[in-house]
Amino acid sequence: MTSSDLQAVRDHIASRIIGQQAFIDSMLVCLLSDGHLLVEGMPGLAKTTAVKALAESIEGDFHRIQFTPDLLPSDLIGTDIYRHEKGEFEFRQGPLFHNLLLADEVNRAPAKVQSALLEAMAERQITVGQKTYPLPQLFMVLATQNPVEQEGTYHLPEAQLDRFLMQAVVTYPNRDEELRILELDSEQQRHHPTPPSRRLSQAELFAMRRAVAEIYLDPRLNHYIVDLVQATRHPKLYDRDLGRWCRFGASPRASIALARCARARAWLDGETFVTPHHIQSVAPEILRHRILLTFEAEAEGVTTDAFIKRLLSLVAIP
CATH class of the missing domain: 3.40.50.300 (P-loop containing nucleotide triphosphate hydrolases)
Structure with a gap:
């Protein structure tokens, strides 16, 4: 598939x-x-x-x-x-x-x-x-x-x-x-909506999921994923303002989600391996509901997406 x-x-x-x-x-x-x-x-x-x-x-x-x-x-x-x-x-x-x-x-x-x-x-x-x-x-x-x-x-x-x-x-x-x-x-x-040309069967979908799981993820990118999630829990190690803005970081489910979704993103792009770009492209959707900002951040108008964008710019890419 x-x-x-x-x-x-x-x-x-x-x-x-x-x-x-x-x-x-x-x-x-x-x-x-x-x-x-x-x-x-x-x-x-x-x-x-x-x-x-x-x-x-x-x-x-x-x-x-x-x-x-x-x-x-x-x-x-x-x-x-x-x-x-x-x-x-x-x-x-x-x-x-x-x-x-x-x-x-x-x-x-x-x-x-x-x-x-x-x-x-x-x-x-x-x-x-x-x-x-x-x-x-x-x-x-x-x-x-x-x-x-x-x-x-x-x-x-x-x-x-x-x-x-x-x-x-x-x-x-x-x-x-x-x-x-x-x-x-x-x-x-004027016209009724056109139905889909064909429906994706569940067997085809499960085959696609197996193909996604086979996408290669370099061990160094596993370290990058963990570093990103760890940075949401200890942001002050990367930036003083980030430390003031974050109350709670992401759970280990975020690490699992980053790996899974980066593989899916790579597969959709027709690639056979994951790159840092794939991880960064899915990071906002995975992290934005798992990070809790401080009242100080809200008072300064800092959004979760702005926090994530700044974090991605600071964590080193392998």
């Missing part, structure tokens, strides 16, 4: 949304790396549309959940139903048992619902009472969230944020892209 085999998926997503190439690449990297994706952006930026387009391109079950403050854990997991004819309880599976799950506006649900999602994302299983149920082999959560400054939103727990392999940020389109969005909307009003 080669990256050209994913072209039909990329083309279908691009036919539904205009621009946002970095976001599309993040979805594909996350898919190839067998991880979950958190997507943040203001309302109306086609986050949900893009995720739906990805789901349409892949063979498997898809389900969308609109997260709201009154959502219950059983609305995700499922529940035991008593069957009078059998005289016993029977488990009815919830939406988490689908292959692709769109958790729309995930940060509008309370803590109990987030906890229910946590086991599924981390362990690929669901526990109800004394029974544990495995999830499908292909299981991916694509969660969208509005910025926490929006009314009625909650901060996601750090433990759950760490389970997301990547966090993509969707920004406003430029003027030319917005004109093309108007043209696309007019066309879709």
Whole structure:
């Protein structure tokens, strides 16, 4: 399998949304790396549309959940139903048992619902009472969230944020892209959206994941990855200001994610080995939700992305 085999998926997503190439690449990297994706952006930026387009391109079950403050854990997991004819309880599976799950506006649900999602994302299983149920082999959560400054939103727990392999940020389109969005909307009003030319089978996807795992990662780049993650925990060793701005650094999951996603990025680029550029290109999406800045940094207007950019410029490349 080669990256050209994913072209039909990329083309279908691009036919539904205009621009946002970095976001599309993040979805594909996350898919190839067998991880979950958190997507943040203001309302109306086609986050949900893009995720739906990805789901349409892949063979498997898809389900969308609109997260709201009154959502219950059983609305995700499922529940035991008593069957009078059998005289016993029977488990009815919830939406988490689908292959692709769109958790729309995930940060509008309370803590109990987030906890229910946590086991599924981390362990690929669901526990109800004394029974544990495995999830499908292909299981991916694509969660969208509005910025926490929006009314009625909650901060996601750090433990759950760490389970997301990547966090993509969707920004406003430029003027030319917005004109093309108007043209696309007019066309879709006249004609139904075109379905994908072909759907990627799960067997093909798993073969791609095996091919990604075979991409060569030099041991020196393993050291570079660890140095980057260590630098988020001890930033004052690299820069005095960085030390003032960071409260908590990234966990070892960030090191694993950097290696996995760098391999996927290299494979998408048609390369057979990972370079420092591949690591640096995926680092912002992997680190931005795993680093907690200080109040001092927020007061000075320092963003997590600015912190990561400066860190990447200071850590030595092998």
